Amino acid sequence: MDELTLLADADQRAQAYLAAVGQRRVFPDADALAGLAAFDEPLPELGHPDADVLRLLDESGSPAAVASNDPRYFGFVIGAALPAAVAAERLMLAWDQCASSFDNSPVAATVERMAARWVLEALDLPRDSAVGFGTSATACTLVAIAAARRALLARKGWDFDGDGLIGAPEVRVVISELGHITVKKALRVLGFGMKRVVTAPVDAHGRIDPARLPPLDDLTIFCVQAGEVNTGEFDPFWALIPQAKAAGAWVHVDGAFGIWARASSKVHLTEGIEGADSWTTDGHKWLNTPYDGAMTICRDAASLAAAMNSDAVYSSAAQDAQKNLNLEFSRRARGIPIWAALRALGRSGVASMVERHCAQASRIADGLRAAGYDVLNRVVLNQVLVRAATDEQTIAIRKAAQASGEVWFGPTVWQGRPAFRISVSSWRTNDEHVDRLVELLAILLEKYND
Template identity: 45%
Template sequence: MDRPARTSLGSPAETEAGTPDLLRHAAELAIGYRSSIPSRRVGPARGVTADDLRAMVGRPLPEAGEEPRAVIDGLVAAVEPGLVTLGSPRYFGFVIGGSVPAALAADWLTSTWDQNANLYVASPAAAVVEEVVGGWLTDLLGLPAGCSVGFTTGTTMAHFTGLAAARHSVLRTVGWDVEEDGLSGAPPIQVIVGADVHSSLVKALRMVGFGRGRAIRIPTDEEGRMRPAELHRVLAELGPGPTIVCAQAGEVNTGAFDPLDKVADAVATRPGAWLHVDGAFGLWAAAAPGLRSRLDGHDRADSWTTDAHKWLNVPYDSGLVFVRDAAAHRAAMGISAAYLPSAEGAERDPIDYVPEMSRRARAFGVYAALRSLGRAGVAEMVERDCAVARRMADGLAAEPGADVLNEVVLNQVLVRFDDDDALTRDVVARVQEDGTAWLGGTVFHGRAAMRISVSNWATTEADGDRSVAAIVRCLADARRARGGSG
């Protein structure tokens, strides 16, 4: 005979009775962490290794369940040394935003509500919030009214979605139904990218069936911008056929924008061609009056991607894809099954715009961020980060031996020290170890550089100045360690 399920916690009703206290405790822990962000060391605990973390986290899977509060306290203690303060106003690595308070609070509720944002019927609230937020963002980012919107995990999956819509559209124009017949035997698609394309776009191309090596790479200039004359030349030389061109707004190292108006002119010479724009962080420039002109022509594209978890400062994960031709978007991502409600005459089902079936209701956090910031707040945040980036670039450029390699047109700064790869890498490592700020290294057009990305809602000039002072200190230490003057 089956015995009633029992854990070491007792019955579900007994367990649930302890939940309010557990959640209050977790909230206090979360609030404590959040309050410590401005003063916390930015990197993980000094010297902590993966083996140290394994020793703290690892254990045999318990046979009997453990008391939830002890589990949470144990988790906090075990992971604490391995946490990186990504939300710090002095975290300048990769392109990482923090979280504005309203978005964080909405994210807590999103977990508690535990909605499945797949179908209208599964969560009318999540479906309608997506619709409203999609409209706001289309307007804020200067995209054509009526674009369809998908809420993805990040820009990589947004690319995947936009490129699947592109694949559908360019093959449909030559009479091929890729959703029905696949890519085997399909007319070949010419895919064109800039030489400084982001690796996530190349990954998305691989996932939609275009090999990495098949993409034609258009030469770029010293800032990483696609050269439009080269694009014109390549398009003129290609025989006729389905074509997808991928441009970018915000090169991951320099922040540079492809000249989108000129790129769109070139694409327009090829009827039926599709223009996709990677705007993972750069698309937010459209929301800032002082920066908007960098994106001139972006509204002429067919699909666009960006991240709310980058510059809108919404907690992970939160990506966005916009597609001009909503029918192509739905053709690529739509799904049907006997047990799912039919799309006929129904409300918008989020599932038809993204790769996943079941998914988190990400739009709640985006909604809260946008309402709490307002149009003015988004503009102010983006412009302030760019101003801090310029100030840091100026501060560093004033140091003998420090070269700012890029035009600081957005929030990205590339710096190189003593024109020396090894020294530059050493300074990056020392800054990471120092803990005042965190930033990474890169190689741009063959030269090692320090990469600074200012993307946090709370970063101030003082954070920038403090970080520049730390970098200068580390530079002096690195020179001394090599036996130089420091």
């Protein structure tokens, strides 16, 4: 089979998979999971035909895929990839570009530069900020914190690149008591011992309490949240960031999904966020781009470029070349699907999608309260935090809903007790789907109350 025929076969199989979205199980059943045993084989001595490789992947793999692009998927703030973003990614893969610099890929450099400009406009962040397109909020947070530490030490006259950390002034980190695990992972990987990271107390809604903010100084990296992972709440940036800036601290915003509220009528939730030094967000969450697309945004473009610089004698590039704004030297053009999503949606499309999901989250909350559930959060965004009368019921209902194949959402723990979290973030989800979710959960609550 020649290359073009093989790719046409792949496209046909992909189209068949997408045609079943909304009809298949959201989570695979036992038979589909058992079918994954087909991949357990020795490394072949002689290679298989390309068509056979694709056949196995589709016939044994597709049934076992979680339908996270299904309108009934409500887990982990995963948005279904927009058609324009998916199509752009397919064309980008055909180009097969190393998107490190203009010399390697003029088209990637040009489109990603435009995507960066549009992101700053959509989020109304300082227009001269640097935007690096990375793999995930985890990697992008690592990049932002590395740049922050280097910049704070430089202000003290310390040559981080030359002398490293041995003997350097200690840079402190203050994070929310409910800081996301990806922020903690980035800190741990960078060598900030978790026993030395200071946690800021939160209020009943999961927001950092300004009245109990730990001391900050000019060797502090202060991490705040736009969208707490359970409640969807926002730290009070308007109160916290001025305190931090007055102390000389670097403020980093973990905005994996919540920062997109800033592109909608929910902008008031983000008041003061523009005063921070760096921000991270995912494309594959609320912007609904394919996975493996996130952003580091840094007010001080030169600081980010200096921290991530990877110029070599055989490969030098502009300060805003993506290889100088990210961990990767060789990289795919992750900003292209983000550009495609923004061009297809436009400013009004982003706003309407965010606002629709927030309204649907409120609709779910109202329905579940009426059914007898305890909704634990104020539902200010797209997150609904839910509990039944007992912990046992909460767990049993969540497992039964998952096993039904009709919906999927995940477990969580809130204030020491089990709960489940419903996230609305897919462009495919309409009111019919949220009403079916409420109906199913009402039936399950009645069953487990008997």
